[in-house]
Amino acid sequence: MNEDFFSRRDVMRLSALLTATGAAPFISAGAARAQEPDAPVRVGYLPITDATPLLVAHGKGFYEAEGLKAEKPVLFRSWAQIVEAFLSGQVNVVHLLSPITVWARYGSKAPAKVVAWNHTAGSGLSVGPDIQSVKDLGGKTVAIPFWYSIHNVVLQTLLRENGLTPVSKKTGAPAANEVNLAIMAPADMVPALAANQIAGYIVAEPFNAAAEVLKVGRVLRFTGDVWKDHACCVVFMQEKDLNERPEWSQKVVNAMVKAQAWTRTNRGETAELLSKDNPNKYTPHSVEVLRRVLDPAPSDESAYVASGAIRNPEWREKRIDFQPYPFPSYTEELVTRLKGTLVEGNRAFLDALDPAFAAKDLVDDRFVKAALAQNGGLAAFGLPESFTRTEVISA
Secondary structure, X not given: OOOOOOOHHHHHHHHHHOOHHHHHHHHHHHHHOOOOOOOOEOEEEOOOHHHHHHHHHHHOOHHHHOOXXXXXXXXXXXXXXXXXXXXXXXXXXEEEEHHHHHHXXXXXXXXXXEEEEOOEEOXXXXXXXXXXXXXXXXXXXXXXXXXXXXXXXXXXXXXHHXXXXXXXXXXXXXXXXXXXEEEOOHHHHHHHXXXXXXXXXXXXXXXXXXXXXXXXXXXXXXXXHOEOOOEOEXXXXXXXXXXXXXXXXXXXXXXXXXXXXXXXXXXXXXHHHHOOOOOOOOOOOOHHHHHHHHOOOOHHHHHHHHHOOOOOHHHOOOOEEOOXXXXXXHHHHHHHHHHOOOOOOOOHHHHHOOHHHHHHHOEOOHHHHHHHHHOOOHHHHOOOOOOOOOOOEOO
């Protein structure tokens, strides 16, 4: 499988798409599509663990159990493809990296909103054998999947806390106190690390687990151990559906919330469901790699604590976990941190964006609150019964 997501070509395509001018033709096409009175659920996804709830909801029949028609989820090879398909109405439920939704709504004026979180944590900073600490990355290159990613935000937080300056240099080597950030497709990161072309990479699972299984790298730090219970991918839906088909939208979110609850108590079966050996072939990954992420051995945590990959064991953070509520404090903190993060391209929309406004405007939490009320509340996901929280970040 040759994944193209976040290749340089895809970055250029997505960068052009996520502007008001570039998105306009696709948004117009979506508006022009005939509104089906009983349109099925059409999920678009990339083959990473971030998509787990949307795929589990299909694989376990949760959409149908809600009385919905659901087509088989469509696997896309790039983020640009999935955004184009979503804006033009070819798919109506997608998972996107949380910073991309900020760009989509305020950079390209996409008429869509976040309705829930897909998962928390689920990413890591993997490095070669010669890197023992974040400080050792000085003067080297680290691969990131995209400028607008939680990975870039967390990495730059780690670098600055360790006295390093993130830079983007197309030519020349970084200085001893600099770390050069390079956009790279996740599928290319593991072989690039093995070939010593990069010192490390930060990305979603299961690419960190793949480096471990192949013995070409190790996890230096889990992102969930830096930003407690941070969202990575979120569920994005069209405002037209949310406003004009509220019952349908509610059922979609119901199914997704049930899928998250099921996944938390059936982690081994989830790895099998998502693997290349399942008849649905949702992803190209082996059960071994997926199980390392979704259902790790109990001994893994103590080993990661000993290595320093986990420095906050009292958080009891899972390698990947699932809870659907989109806490406003996270969105506000995300926008605040994005403003202080090195990103390439036109960032005028970001510089002008008020974090508190974005926290209220980007998210529509009506449906997920109703779904939670029907499924045991936040307590069913091991959380206090409160829709507010304080963000905890410890680099």
